[in-house]
Amino acid sequence: DAGITQSPRHKVTETGTPVTLRCHQTENHRYMYWYRQDPGHGLRLIHYSYGVKDTDKGEVSDGYSVSRSKTEDFLLTLESATSSQTSVYFCAINPGQGGTYEQYFGPGTRLTVT
């Protein structure tokens, strides 16, 4: 158990509304990531963070923003949700030290935009 929780776990929202997903970790790891999973695409990186207030874009960042004001929380915001953002969103952490190079994933948030 990597101590990662995501909230909410399921959400249905309407096109044009803002949505914020939360990722919380209990281990104070440096790196945190947001991915989306879509059939036929595997997982694709949206944004990542390498420290408090330090974030960068991933492969599919358009329409998304992130914030990290505390080590333990990484927020993903869809500023104006669209149907193409219907997906399963996964948060991941990487300790970034001690010879640990793999990422550990949260349980996911299933988002439906109607």
Add this chain to the structure above:
Amino acid sequence: AQSVTQLDSQVPVFEEAPVELRCNYSSSVSVYLFWYVQYPNQGLQLLLKYLSGSTLVKGINGFEAEFNKSQTSFHLRKPSVHISDTAEYFCAVSPSQGAQKLVFGQGTRLTINP
């Protein structure tokens, strides 16, 4: 940049038969390689990883993978599968330096038939 191709989107196998899931990658820099498994309606779990050293790596649940640098491949194998191995399997790479952002393949759905 890195890319990953999983050569089979679906692999049906009979129980107790051997299986190989194929993964090829491309990268201009040194990479780490991973296989993750996703059981239905769950998050991703690390099966095994290759960082350096021996090209044959062993993971959980009896799986192993072989890194072949000349063929840029990292195929996953199991000598005898069980019903419980039914899941989706993802191959992923990350640069060995920096933020270690993962790039995933499209996934291979392994179905075990009795």
